[in-house]
Amino acid sequence: MKILVVGSGGREHALVWKLYQSERVERIFVAPGNDGMAELAEIVNIKSNDIKGLADWAEENGIDLTVVGPEEPLVNGIVDEFESRGLRIFGPDKKAARIEGSKVFAKSILKKYNIPTAEFEVFTTFEEALAYLKQAEYPLVIKAEGLAAGKGVFIATDKEKACQAVEKIMEKRIFGDAGQRIVVEDFLEGEEVSVLALTDGKTIIPMVPAQDHKPVFDGDEGPNTGGMGAYSPVPFVGSDLQHEVYENILEPTVRALNKEGIKYKGILYAGLILTDSGPKVLEFNARFGDPETQVIIPRLKTDLVDLIDAVIDEKLEGKRLDWDDRAAVCVVLASGGYPFDYDTGYRIKGLEQLAQYDNFLIFHAGTKMEDGHFVTDGGRVMGITVLGNGLIDAINQVYQAVEDIYFEDMHYRTDIGYKAIVDDY
Numbered sequence: 001m002k003i004l005v006v007g008s009g010g011r012e013h014a015l016v017w018k019l020y021q022s023e024r025v026e027r028i029f030v031a032p033g034n035d036g037m038a039e040l041a042e043i044v045n046i047k048s049n050d051i052k053g054l055a056d057w058a059e060e061n062g063i064d065l066t067v068v069g070p071e072e073p074l075v076n077g078i079v080d081e082f083e084s085r086g087l088r089i090f091g092p093d094k095k096a097a098r099i100e101g102s103k104v105f106a107k108s109i110l111k112k113y114n115i116p117t118a119e120f121e122v123f124t125t126f127e128e129a130l131a132y133l134k135q136a137e138y139p140l141v142i143k144a145e146g147l148a149a150g151k152g153v154f155i156a157t158d159k160e161k162a163c164q165a166v167e168k169i170m171e172k173r174i175f176g177d178a179g180q181r182i183v184v185e186d187f188l189e190g191e192e193v194s195v196l197a198l199t200d201g202k203t204i205i206p207m208v209p210a211q212d213h214k215p216v217f218d219g220d221e222g223p224n225t226g227g228m229g230a231y232s233p234v235p236f237v238g239s240d241l242q243h244e245v246y247e248n249i250l251e252p253t254v255r256a257l258n259k260e261g262i263k264y265k266g267i268l269y270a271g272l273i274l275t276d277s278g279p280k281v282l283e284f285n286a287r288f289g290d291p292e293t294q295v296i297i298p299r300l301k302t303d304l305v306d307l308i309d310a311v312i313d314e315k316l317e318g319k320r321l322d323w324d325d326r327a328a329v330c331v332v333l334a335s336g337g338y339p340f341d342y343d344t345g346y347r348i349k350g351l352e353q354l355a356q357y358d359n360f361l362i363f364h365a366g367t368k369m370e371d372g373h374f375v376t377d378g379g380r381v382m383g384i385t386v387l388g389n390g391l392i393d394a395i396n397q398v399y400q401a402v403e404d405i406y407f408e409d410m411h412y413r414t415d416i417g418y419k420a421i422v423d424d425y
Contacts, residue, residue, distance in 0.1 A: 001305075004058055005030045005041065006048050006078070007069025010332070010363035010383040011290035014297045015067060015304075016041045017361070022305040029063070036364020036374065036382070051078045058087050065090065067308065071147055074286050075101035090308045092266040092286050096257065099264070100286040103145050103183045113256040115249060116280040118185040126170045129182060133162045139187040144169045146178030150214065150226040151339055155187065190275040191419065192282065193237055194230075194292045197250050197270070198307055201263035203316040204250050208299060208323055209237040210292040211419065212271075216339060218415045225339045226380060229416035231329045231391060232295040236274070236420070245272065245279050253284070265311055294363050294383045295328035326359075329394040329417050330385040331402055335366070336409030338379035343409060348374040348381070350405040360401050361385040376407055391420050 001024055005016050012030060019025055020040045030037050031044035031054060046053045049072050058066055066082060068074055068091040077094035091097075098105045110117040118141070123129035133140075133156075142165045144152035152175050156162035162184075169179035197206040210232040216222040249270055257264045269285035269292075288297075297304070301322040310316045335342035348367065351374060354360045363385060366378015384401050388394030395417045402412060 001025055001064035002027045002029070002062060003305075004044070004054070004063045004066045005033075005069065006054060006066060006073060008032050008034050008048065008365070009069065009290055010365040010380065011288050011293040012069040013037050013363040013365070014293045014361075015069060015288065017363070018297045018300065018304045019067070022303050024303070024305050029061070031057070034364050034367055034377070035369040036362070036367050048073050049076065051076060051081050054078065055081050055085055055087065058082065059085060064088060065305070065308065067091075069287065069290075071097070071100050071285065071287055075147060088312055090266060090312060092264050096262050096264040096266075097286040099257070099268075099284040101147060103143050103283070104181055106284050107183060109253070109256050109260070110281055113252055113259075115252050115256065116278060118188050118280060118282075120183050120185040122181060122183055124181050126166065129166045129170065129184070130163060132184065133159055133166065136162070136184070138162070141185040141187050142166060142169070143183045143185065144175045144178045145181035145183060146175070148175040148178050151175075151224050152178060153224055188273045188275050188280060188282075190273045191236065193234055193272050193274060193279075194289050195242070195245050195250070195270045195272060196289060196292065196296060197268050198311055198316060199254055199264055199266070199268050200311045200314040200316040201254065201258065201265050202314060203319075204246065204254055204268070205316060205319060205321060206242060206246055206250060207296055207321065208232050209234045209242065210289070210295050212289065212292055213413060213416055216334075216411075216413075218413050223339055225334070227289070227291045227332065228334065228413045229329070229331045229383075230289075230291045230295045231327065231394070231417040231420060232292075232299060233327060233391075234420065235391070241274070241279065245270070249279060249281060265314070291330045291332055291383050294330040294361075294385045298328050298361060298385055298387055299324045299326070324387065326387040326389060327391040327394040328385055328387050329391065329398045330363075330383045331398050331412050331416050332383050333381045333402065333405060333407075334411045335376055335379055335381060336411045338411065342379055344376045344378065345370075346376045346408040348376060348405065348407045353404045354384070354401055357401075359387045359397070381407070381410075391417055395421070
């Protein structure tokens with residue numbers, strides 16, 4: 001079969017890498033992709049948000065299955081467009097993808113159906129928000145209502161920081177229309193964890209948990225990013241807690257959406273916080289996480305194409321996922337200055353050394369080929385993933401690997417996975 005993967009980041013490279021291993025796959029195309037994927041997939045020069053262009057191309061080229069990586073095309077209805085043309089595509093439709101595209105919608109579903117989450121308020125004007133913040137108790141969490149590439153969340157420890165965050169979102173519109181409304185939530189204490197699940201709208205099969213690291217600097221300091229690294233498994237998320245997440249969050253959410261007339265098919269990603277009173281939902285995403293995919297997918301032994309088919313055909317019941325017992329750790333190499341202003345075009349050195357190791361994986365994101373060499377071309381440049389015999393081994397190996405790579409202004413966190421192995425980190 002011929003598969004089209006939509007997207008251009010490390011997540012999409014990991015999906016291409018996994019799909020390539022399936023005996024059922026003949027050719028893989030990726031749009032727009034990046035030059036680092038070219039060994040496994042044929043690059044198609046169509047942007048991921050050009051829904052009509054992608055559907056036209058898929059029709060013209062006899063694509064058997066399309067797999068969507070990023071959130072924007074899902075929220076904008078790529079699944080609806082493809083399905084209206086009789087094209088097979090993996091992901092939730094436009095109505096279902098609102099679970100990520102609108103934080104107000106997601107929070108309203110959680111509240112209506114008593115699914116655990118933080119208490120919250122919604123504001124549609126800057127003035128209303130300021131009035132509330134002047135009398136609120138801190139800390140608080142302030143979120144842009146719409147899509148903001150993982151950067152639309154601010155933790156405000158006092159009134160001044162809260163007002164600055166609201167001004168950035170609602171007045172300066174740093175996230176554009178995503179800042180038309182804001183959600184203000186109570187701040188919750190606890191460790192965060194990502195639980196991704198496959199669902200066909202009836203059956204739900206959770207994948208292995210992972211932990212993302214969103215802040216740009218060590219010790220969770222600095223502004224949020226799309227994610228600076230991840231690891232799996234998560235030692236403090238055992239089978240009992242995973243069962244609790246399924247019973248209290250995943251299953252009730254899919255059931256709630258069904259009651260609202262929404263059949264959710266695809267990946268349901270629950271961003272959770274583990275509080276003293278149990279796991280609570282921080283956010284939902286309507287797709288594979290980035291960088292969580294770069295540690296979950298390398299551990300998945302089951303054929304991904306078979307699982308995707310089961311979701312689309314609503315035959316997920318009875319399927320099982322087999323996992324590699326090894327631990328996976330991914331460290332993201334970023335351009336200095338990310339998530340704000342950064343320079344690109346720097347030559348990346350050292351990739352050849354890593355290519356010789358079977359347990360080292362390089363997932364390209366912001367890279368391109370110039371004069372026969374890879375150069376930087378984005379904020380998050382690439383993710384280095386290592387499979388090791390336990391987390392300590394994987395962490396040690398991944399940082400040895402990172403030392404072999406160099407580009408000017410390279411930045412990365414040096415503490416990915418430490419929360420799992422260092423007490424009170």
